[in-house]
Amino acid sequence: MIGKPITGKSFGGCVRYLLDKPDAKILSAEGVRIQDAKSITQDFNLQRKLRPGLGKAVGHLVLSWSKEDLPKLNDEVMVARAQEYMKKMGIANTQCLIVRHHDREHPHLHIVYNRVDNSGQTITDKNDYQRNIKACKDITLKYGYHLGEGKELVNRLALKGKESLKYELYDSIKSALKQSISWKGFESKLNAKGIAVAYKYRSGTNEVEGISFEKGALKMKGSSVDRSFSFAQLDRQLDRNYQVKQYQEALAANRPSLADQLREAIRIDVQAEHQHSHDRGESLLDILFRSEFIPAQSDPIGDADKRRRKRKKHEAEQSQGVTR
Template identity: 45%
Template sequence: MKRAAFKGCVNYVMNKPDAKLISADGVLLDNVNSIIQSFQTQRLMKPKIKHPVGHISLSYSPDDEKRLTDGAMITLAKEYMQEMNITDTQYIIVRHFDNGNPHVHLVHNRIDNNGKVISDKNDRYRNEAICKKLKDKYGLTYGKSKDKVKQQKLRGKDKTKYQVHDGIKGALKRATDWNDLEELLKEKGIGIAYKYKGQTDEVQGISFTIDKITFKGSDIDRSFSYSKLDKLLQEKAQKQRKEQEQSQSTNQPSNQNINNNPKGIKR
């Protein structure tokens, strides 16, 4: 997140119950006001930048809590910053204990120590790639589902993405083919678009749109890529056909039943 003022952001992360400042650089640590003033002074090197505040929450699975000492949290946060090119600037790293997930808040100055602006170009995509890289490097737990995300805290595009996620998940409970899925999602105001390979009819990608905001299927959830959705729908259709065949077989009279009707009574 990018913000306009350091005061509200620093007060939020520092004044939470049990908040613990575990690392900092380039700021005076006498009190909260001195931290804020340190950030403010440096941002004056680029006063026209509207959003000089960088605020990132690095949150982990409760399964990894025993491993996530303060030292481990600092190592991960600093490596994350290095990978995101958040370097040579002021920052504080504050640990919170309020939501059941081990997490820290990183507040940094987007105006670096030389008065240059730290770029936020493609930061959402870089963030995703770097988080995966660090989880793989340190063997951290991947989230198994989006069901436990506290959606009431989400805003903007992130909130919309989870709205689409829940819509697709609900529709998949009833859909047995692509036509079903399209109709069920249409009822929820969600449209589907397919990406084709060249000038062929071969589908190689899918996207979902709601309120003029579009997401690639795999960006919503790894299980919502075209290939994985197609496989799921084919399996459901096959299961439905088998159930119908079994039902028809059960309802048809067998030859044995006919032969055991010596009186020729009509059934």
């Protein structure tokens, strides 16, 4: 199960969106009349007046399950999970409406609630992304729902607002990290994509203890974008990247030439001949000098020497014949 918390300004627009979808079904309501979208909106706005200075009084949540979870779900179960989720998110004592949609393959529902509660207090949205992740994980593990395969499989085109920016940050940070061997290079690549990097220092020292990233209206701690993007984790990965780069450069600089490799092979083969002169198969030298490894070439000097010896032998035979 995954959740998507949203805050907005207009109850009317949100309610109409929820109810105008084909096959939309109201599963539960608290503190609002459900005759029609107009009545629901009026009730939400009436309570909103208890806190007139709150601009974004509309709380909107989307809860989604994998299509593999469909056999485990029905309307009643989904309402129960939604209420459990809201409790974990600290959403209580307020008006709410739960609506199920059927416009996607996967089961999902929408919750709209009033951030001005029944007592006129504001329901906080502070750290709602982190609390959302924890709440969804707890419920998913508790009821054995399908676990997602990671951020790489999330449909980016379906994301909007802050959630879309969050995944832009994730993709950009991951890409920059793969290509960097230092913090300077890492920052430079992110800055080129319009992402600012800010460090948090331990009180009274120059020791970095945290990092955050900012793009547009969104600013998030590295660990909130992904647990592998904490300052400590990023620092370790950059150090590993640097070490790998150094190793590859050293390897390239010290790589022996083909002639050196051949001489070393001959030396090893000669030693092997002395140590294992019997009961041994094809030698390394045999392999190296097989025709498919080293093509046959003419030897002008050797051929000339052979012809000279042959000519001398012929002349000697003729001389002996004359003497006899």
